Amino acid sequence: MAQTVLHTADSRGGADHGWLKSYHTFSFAGYYNPERLNFGALRVLNDDRVDGGRGFGEHPHDNMEIISIPLEGSLEHKDSIGNVGVIDPGEIQVMSAGTGIYHAEYNKNKNVPVKFLQIWVFPNKRNVEPRYDQQIIQTAAHPNELVQILSPDKNDQGVWIHQDAWFNMGNLEKDHQVVYNFHKKESGVYVFVLEGSVSVDGQKLATRDGYGIWDTSAIEITADTDARILLMEVPMEF
Amino acid sequence: MEKEISILVIGAHEEILTVILRLLNKMDNWNAIGVNSCEELIKQCSGKNFRVVLLGGGLSAEQEQAVKQYVIEKCPDTTLVPHYGGGSGLLYAEIYSALKTA
Numbered sequence: 001m002a003q004t005v006l007h008t009a010d011s012r013g014g015a016d017h018g019w020l021k022s023y024h025t026f027s028f029a030g031y032y033n034p035e036r037l038n039f040g041a042l043r044v045l046n047d048d049r050v051d052g053g054r055g056f057g058e059h060p061h062d063n064m065e066i067i068s069i070p071l072e073g074s075l076e077h078k079d080s081i082g083n084v085g086v087i088d089p090g091e092i093q094v095m096s097a098g099t100g101i102y103h104a105e106y107n108k109n110k111n112v113p114v115k116f117l118q119i120w121v122f123p124n125k126r127n128v129e130p131r132y133d134q135q136i137i138q139t140a141a142h143p144n145e146l147v148q149i150l151s152p153d154k155n156d157q158g159v160w161i162h163q164d165a166w167f168n169m170g171n172l173e174k175d176h177q178v179v180y181n182f183h184k185k186e187s188g189v190y191v192f193v194l195e196g197s198v199s200v201d202g203q204k205l206a207t208r209d210g211y212g213i214w215d216t217s218a219i220e221i222t223a224d225t226d227a228r229i230l231l232m233e234v235p236m237e238f
Numbered sequence: 239m240e241k242e243i244s245i246l247v248i249g250a251h252e253e254i255l256t257v258i259l260r261l262l263n264k265m266d267n268w269n270a271i272g273v274n275s276c277e278e279l280i281k282q283c284s285g286k287n288f289r290v291v292l293l294g295g296g297l298s299a300e301q302e303q304a305v306k307q308y309v310i311e312k313c314p315d316t317t318l319v320p321h322y323g324g325g326s327g328l329l330y331a332e333i334y335s336a337l338k339t340a
Contacts, residue, residue, distance in 0.1 A: 027328075027331040028327055028328070028331070029326050029327055029330070030330070032330060032331050032334050034334070034335065034338065037331060037335065043322070043323075043328065044323075044327060044328070059257070059325050059326075060251070060253060060254040060257055060324045060325050061323055061324040061325055062249075062251060062254055062294070062295030062296065062321075062322075062323070062324030063295045063320075063321070063322045063323065063324065064322050064323045064324070097295075097323070097324055098295075099250075099251065099295055099296045100251035100253075100254050100295055100296055100324060101324075102253070120322075120323065120327070120328075122322060123322075126295070126299075126302065126320070127295060127296060127297065127298070127299075127302075
């Protein structure tokens with residue numbers, strides 16, 4: 001029988017640094033909740049808003065697969081292995097921190113905030129060579145479908161990471177239904193609602209709610225309003 | 239006040255090690271020191287009982303295994319925690335969780 005966990009939007013941890021407002025689904029930085037440490041290999045789901053012209057100065061990372069998905073505005077990235085890039089809504093960026101990397105992230109615009117998700121997934125191998133990539137997400141061209149944006153396979157659709165994880169995004173019109181079939185029986189799927197309301201196997205979810213499901217092989221998602229969703233399939237044991 | 243919590247961090251990336259030590263030593267009753275080799279870790283652990291050993295990044299698989307084996311066999315009161323992320327994001331949760339289980 002399927003097991004589930006519900007994290008409503010208002011139950012998330014928060015941080016307000018003035019220029020940065022962040023909601024943490026799982027324990028992060030100064031927010032520690034022993035009941036909210038991870039969902040399988042999914043360790044961080046931060047919902048960030050950074051004021052115009054501000055950002056995170058150069059700081060280190062290691063041994064983590066770090067995925068950024070802009071929702072509004074533009075995010076600028078620079079790192080110690082020579083990558084400089086800007087990602088906009090409709091794109092995804094991945095960084096394998098591996099043995100160690102320094103990077104900085106800034107709001108590209110001076111006058112408008114950037115809103116983005118930062119997602120950390122535990123790698124399946126420690127101390128890999130650091131790498132960076134960014135790609136366009138094809139959801140706009142495929143309404144009412146789940147579009148794969150991340151996988152473990154560099155030859156598959158979307159960016160790839162060092163973990164048996166698959167991410168999909170979907171823009172669903174009201175009353176539309178989609179089914180997601182798990183790639184692996186050991187996986188769980190964490191559904192995060194970006195906009196609107198959906199029902200996942202009958203569980204109603206509103207904007208920024210998160211819902212994890214495991215010990216099952218497929219889920220059915222119904223859009224209760226026009227909605228935008230992110231599905232993250234990750235191993236529950238890793 | 240709770241007794242001082244001693245933490246030993248091992249990591250090969252010098253700059254990341256510095257950041258981790260700075261963050262840990264900001265906490266009131268935590269005292270962290272760092273080493274970058276298994277030999278140094280053994281030297282430190284020989285003279286002191288650490289509550290937590292934090293396994294940082296940049297070590298080879300063989301070095302990580304040697305650290306794990308040493309801590310498990312020689313330091314039964316020490317909790318070994320693999321560190322992920324390389325900075326402030328997960329650091330405190332990793333230590334808090336280790337202290338709960340220690």
